[in-house]
Amino acid sequence: MTSRLVGNRMARIDGLSKVTGSATYVGDLVIPGTCEGIVVRSPYPHAVISSLELDRARAVPGVLAIIGYADLPGPDHYYGHVVPDHPILADGKVRYAGEPVVAIAANDGVSAMQAARQVEVRYEELPFVDRVEDAADGDVLVHDRPGNVCAQSVTGWSDVDAAMSTADVVVEGEYRYPNTYAYAMEPYIAVASFSGGTLTVWSSAQHPFVVRTTLARCFGLPLSRVRVAAPLVGGGYGSKSFTKIEPLAAALTLTIGRPVRLALSIEESVLTTRGDGAITRLRTGFTADGHIVARDATVLLDTGAYAESSPGVAEKASRRLGGPYRIPALRVDSSAIYTNTPPASSLRGFGAPQVVWASEQQMNVAAEQLGLDQFEIRLRNLVRPGEAHIPGYRPMDADLGGDLELLRDGLAWDSPCRPGRARGIALSVSDAGYIPVSTAEIHLNSDGSATVYSGSVEMGQGSATVIAQVVGEELGLTMDQIDVLQGDTGTVPFETSTGASRTTTLAGAALVQACEDTKEQLRVFACEAFGLEMSEVIGDCGGIRAGDKRYLWADIIRAWFGGDRGAVIGRGYVRQAGVFAQLPPFWEVGCVGVEVSLDAQTGVVRIEHLVTVGDVGKAINPDLVEGQDLGAAVMGLGMAVYEELVFADGELLNGNIVDYRVPRASDINKFTSRIAERADGTGPYGVKGSGEGALNPVAPAIASALTKLTGRRHCRAPLSPVQIWRDLYQLDG
Amino acid sequence: MRTTCVVNATGVDIEHEAGETLLSVLRARLGLTGAKLSCDMQVCGVCTVLVDDLPVSSCTLLFADCAGGRIRTVEGLAADGKLHPVQKAFLSYNAFQCGYCTPGQIMTCVALLEHGTHFTYEQVTEYLSGTLCRCTGYLPIRAAAEAARSTAATTSGEK
Numbered sequence: 001m002t003s004r005l006v007g008n009r010m011a012r013i014d015g016l017s018k019v020t021g022s023a024t025y026v027g028d029l030v031i032p033g034t035c036e037g038i039v040v041r042s043p044y045p046h047a048v049i050s051s052l053e054l055d056r057a058r059a060v061p062g063v064l065a066i067i068g069y070a071d072l073p074g075p076d077h078y079y080g081h082v083v084p085d086h087p088i089l090a091d092g093k094v095r096y097a098g099e100p101v102v103a104i105a106a107n108d109g110v111s112a113m114q115a116a117r118q119v120e121v122r123y124e125e126l127p128f129v130d131r132v133e134d135a136a137d138g139d140v141l142v143h144d145r146p147g148n149v150c151a152q153s154v155t156g157w158s159d160v161d162a163a164m165s166t167a168d169v170v171v172e173g174e175y176r177y178p179n180t181y182a183y184a185m186e187p188y189i190a191v192a193s194f195s196g197g198t199l200t201v202w203s204s205a206q207h208p209f210v211v212r213t214t215l216a217r218c219f220g221l222p223l224s225r226v227r228v229a230a231p232l233v234g235g236g237y238g239s240k241s242f243t244k245i246e247p248l249a250a251a252l253t254l255t256i257g258r259p260v261r262l263a264l265s266i267e268e269s270v271l272t273t274r275g276d277g278a279i280t281r282l283r284t285g286f287t288a289d290g291h292i293v294a295r296d297a298t299v300l301l302d303t304g305a306y307a308e309s310s311p312g313v314a315e316k317a318s319r320r321l322g323g324p325y326r327i328p329a330l331r332v333d334s335s336a337i338y339t340n341t342p343p344a345s346s347l348r349g350f351g352a353p354q355v356v357w358a359s360e361q362q363m364n365v366a367a368e369q370l371g372l373d374q375f376e377i378r379l380r381n382l383v384r385p386g387e388a389h390i391p392g393y394r395p396m397d398a399d400l401g402g403d404l405e406l407l408r409d410g411l412a413w414d415s416p417c418r419p420g421r422a423r424g425i426a427l428s429v430s431d432a433g434y435i436p437v438s439t440a441e442i443h444l445n446s447d448g449s450a451t452v453y454s455g456s457v458e459m460g461q462g463s464a465t466v467i468a469q470v471v472g473e474e475l476g477l478t479m480d481q482i483d484v485l486q487g488d489t490g491t492v493p494f495e496t497s498t499g500a501s502r503t504t505t506l507a508g509a510a511l512v513q514a515c516e517d518t519k520e521q522l523r524v525f526a527c528e529a530f531g532l533e534m535s536e537v538i539g540d541c542g543g544i545r546a547g548d549k550r551y552l553w554a555d556i557i558r559a560w561f562g563g564d565r566g567a568v569i570g571r572g573y574v575r576q577a578g579v580f581a582q583l584p585p586f587w588e589v590g591c592v593g594v595e596v597s598l599d600a601q602t603g604v605v606r607i608e609h610l611v612t613v614g615d616v617g618k619a620i621n622p623d624l625v626e627g628q629d630l631g632a633a634v635m636g637l638g639m640a641v642y643e644e645l646v647f648a649d650g651e652l653l654n655g656n657i658v659d660y661r662v663p664r665a666s667d668i669n670k671f672t673s674r675i676a677e678r679a680d681g682t683g684p685y686g687v688k689g690s691g692e693g694a695l696n697p698v699a700p701a702i703a704s705a706l707t708k709l710t711g712r713r714h715c716r717a718p719l720s721p722v723q724i725w726r727d728l729y730q731l732d733g
Numbered sequence: 734m735r736t737t738c739v740v741n742a743t744g745v746d747i748e749h750e751a752g753e754t755l756l757s758v759l760r761a762r763l764g765l766t767g768a769k770l771s772c773d774m775q776v777c778g779v780c781t782v783l784v785d786d787l788p789v790s791s792c793t794l795l796f797a798d799c800a801g802g803r804i805r806t807v808e809g810l811a812a813d814g815k816l817h818p819v820q821k822a823f824l825s826y827n828a829f830q831c832g833y834c835t836p837g838q839i840m841t842c843v844a845l846l847e848h849g850t851h852f853t854y855e856q857v858t859e860y861l862s863g864t865l866c867r868c869t870g871y872l873p874i875r876a877a878a879e880a881a882r883s884t885a886a887t888t889s890g891e892k
Contacts, residue, residue, distance in 0.1 A: 021806065
């Protein structure tokens with residue numbers, strides 16, 4: 001049967017509301033009685049709070065509550081999905097400039113601000129450390145962890161030193177990747193309301209069920225009495241994963257019993273979550289014909305003041321550095337290091353951009369030294385489909401050689417480049433998908449329309465549309481007959497998270513199961529209602545056939561329940577079993593080529609042509625895949641060329657839209673998208689995820705192209721004009 | 734204080750704080766939540782609306798300074814149940830993802846249509862550079878803007 005919906009460029013179901021201004025985000029909600037929350041933050045990167053005087057602030061008219069750590073309600077004042085080391089408010093000590101110390105609720109924003117100014121905090125400054133290489137020395141400790149090591153992860157096998165000694169060529173270097181900010185256009189915002197014994201929090205959150213678990217634990221409530229609802233999320237990219245400001249808002253509403261809105265500014269949002277910067281020292285040994293003999297790396301990730309996702313980022317970095325190659329001997333020692341800076345947590349790529357920056361550049365350096373082109377050196381080392389590049393993990397599902405062919409063609413690699421331009425490529429694979437636990441629920445209504453309930457969140461990637469396409473395909477419905485409800489733990493079934501490029505594959509699998517469950521019930525009901533034998537029932541589009549009669553879903557439901565009443569409820573469960581028993585659920589491919597130009601006088605780098613290959617198994621909606629690949633690649637361009645959070649004396653200097661430069665419309669011109677569909681994924685229709693892969697290779701591809709123009713290595717991102725000058729004139733010692 | 738002006742072709746007479754911005758009045762007093770708050774310093778363009786046909790950053794324009802003005806927001810674009818050509822183009826070209834910047838992008842493009850029919854491709858790019866998007870990578874927005882301009886050029890008749 002040909003696909004009616006899956007594989008087609010169906011119009012997004014959230015489109016109309018988004019182009020008419022009726023789309024609802026947390027900031028658009030009107031909840032009666034809501035008062036305003038505000039946060040007082042530490043000006044110091046590391047200090048003891050020696051006294052906290054709140055009486056003057058409490059006396060400000062319109063103030064409803066002012067709380068410090070000692071006033072926090074609930075049994076547990078710490079959160080953190082891996083290491084719960086993150087206090088809701090600073091616990092007698094502040095560990096980064098910008099850390100929340102006091103939270104205030106007032107009738108209106110002006111009163112809240114006036115009260116904030118009356119809060120008197122005395123600090124005793126402590127020595128601080130804001131550079132990861134200094135923090136690793138361990139002279140100044142952020143927590144009581146030697147060497148400020150938050151987490152360490154080592155991936156490897158065989159005797160790296162012995163193998164390296166057999167190399168004909170060794171490429172060696174130290175690579176720096178910046179601290180970055182996701183910069184969602186929608187700042188962090190949460191509205192919390194404690195009423196009738198139930199805590200409800202509306203939040204711009206990617207993982208409502210994780211937040212629910214955190215809030216339940218922190219405030220001593222059963223999961224059934226905590227509801228977290230994410231309507232549309234105005235940009236996530238990982239920065240709105242896990243728990244952010246929800247406990248702060250919840251603490252305030254629990255204190256005063258009225259709804260409290262906590263809306264952060266952009267500057268506060270930058271101080272809330274960032275992406276890990278990294279220093280990677282890497283040696284790769286090659287034979288004379290370009291085969292890798294060994295890779296040996298240490299990675300220091302600058303993880304900021306609290307653990308957040310860092311143990312996971314360190315682990316993923318150690319697995320993502322090597323690349324999809326046959327590596328006889330590998331050692332990647334990856335550490336997440338605490339510093340007195342805003343905490344790093346999930347960000348698109350999750351460790352891959354930081355390390356692929358080093359490892360893919362070295363492939364291209366070796367290629368140049370050995371007289372191979374950038375494609376050839378990779379083809380000689382690639383693992384084939386079915387071959388495991390990391391023992392114990394899922395063998396490679398992707399045909400990377402095929403992807404490189406598409407890239408070569410899309411980039412017109414074999415045609416001469418215009419003068420002043422050069423091309424570079426890079427390739428990455430990421431163990432994506434996070435944890436394969438997902439559930440889904442479908443209500444098939446008595447008129448044959450379907451309401452789909454998913455714990456996933458719509459943050460722009462198009463999850464709602466993909467869900468509707470899959471369900472419509474499986475149940476034989478049109479898009480108009482389907483409504484998708486997401487992201488509200490009070491109404492939708494459990495979803496682990498929306499991130500790690502997992503939704504189409506894992507939530508999709510749960511949905512297909514739910515569709516099967518629905519159809520199975522309908523077959524049984526049809527037999528009961530119409531006196532059929534199961535053996536004569538044949539599936540049909542939107543219904544069943546028995547003999548020469550056709551029964552639509554609506555016919556069956558009405559006949560079985562009576563009148564226009566009733567609904568069939570189908571459900572699906574996914575866990576780490578069956579097709580998802582082996583991790584990762586799939587490998588997410590990043591395959592990117594660029595043609596760049598460089599103005600040697602100004603140091604300005606431009607991408608003149610960007611090419612991405614989306615190896616997605618099945619493009620359920622090609623428009624959405626292209627959207628993810630372009631969006632991810634342009635974000636990668638930002639982090640490669642423009643973006644860096646700059647700290648000095650423990651203070652963030654550029655946490656605003658003027659001084660932190662994200663890409664603009666004038667930065668990207670020509671884009672070629674290729675999509676490979678080989679049905680080689682574990683998801684429905686052989687799908688694999690998308691959304692992060694195209695970011696990872698952008699920076700090394702750009703640097704490798706620039707090297708052709710400059711004759712220099714470019715080991716420090718971002719490749720700003722200043723950095724280009726430093727590289728050209730070798731100003732870095 | 735009170736300020737009188739026209740919002741989406743409807744006269745309004747609003748009691749407001751002296752320091753209240755146009756964005757705040759639109760969102761909190763008029764229920765027009767399409768325009769969004771982001772940078773709050775007139776750089777990112779997410780709060781863009783039209784005042785007397787010109788795009789402005791509503792986050793830093795005092796509502797009092799709009800007295801007597803004609804304000805248009807994304808909510809006022811569709812007429813008689815029909816989407817504006819820019820809205821249609823945004824749908825056709827998937828010129829949005831999370832949608833947070835979309836009202837600002839759309840109003841910028843409406844202004845472009847009304848003022849920039851003679852712009853070159855490079856000038857259009859420059860014009861659009863003032864409204865940031867972190868999701869799409871911009872090219873679909875540019876494609877939508879070009880398509881809307883072409884439609885306007887062919888259907889507007891010759892001036």
